[in-house]
Amino acid sequence: MPAPYSGGCQCGAVRYEITSEPTGLTVCHCTDCQRQSASAFGMSLRVPTASVRFTKGTPKTFSFAGDSGRPKVGAFCPDCGTRLYHILAPTAPSTTIKAGTLDNPSAFKPVVHIWTRSKQPWVPIPDGMLQYEKGAPDQAVVDKAWAERKP
């Protein structure tokens, strides 16, 4: 199913639409994603920032430094607190949508697992999947896997 893709927070106060194709989907096992998701890992769907449109409500944002040390902005629903996206700076060209907030969370499959050094030991990673102890050292390798992925 091609773009647009829609999604929103748990309470429905914030809704968004992505009007172009995503450029990657990463599973992140860093300790920040574990805390932020209140679960075992985070899922980041990379999309062009210009393609994200909020159709209902306005997310609230806050800044933090992730495991990588880079400052990031996290955006969440002001009513229910669901994390909706991360961005490196308000003007960065890409945004990472929290993929579990998509109306169809099965629309995309990840091609890479990162920060596996803090992965929960009971989470298996499928054979043949790109995986890195920290962040991906070569984004071109990850981009290639995304471009060549099977549906």
Ligand SMILES: [Zn+2]
């Ligand atoms: Zn909400």
Ligand SMILES: [Zn+2]
């Ligand atoms: Zn992470």
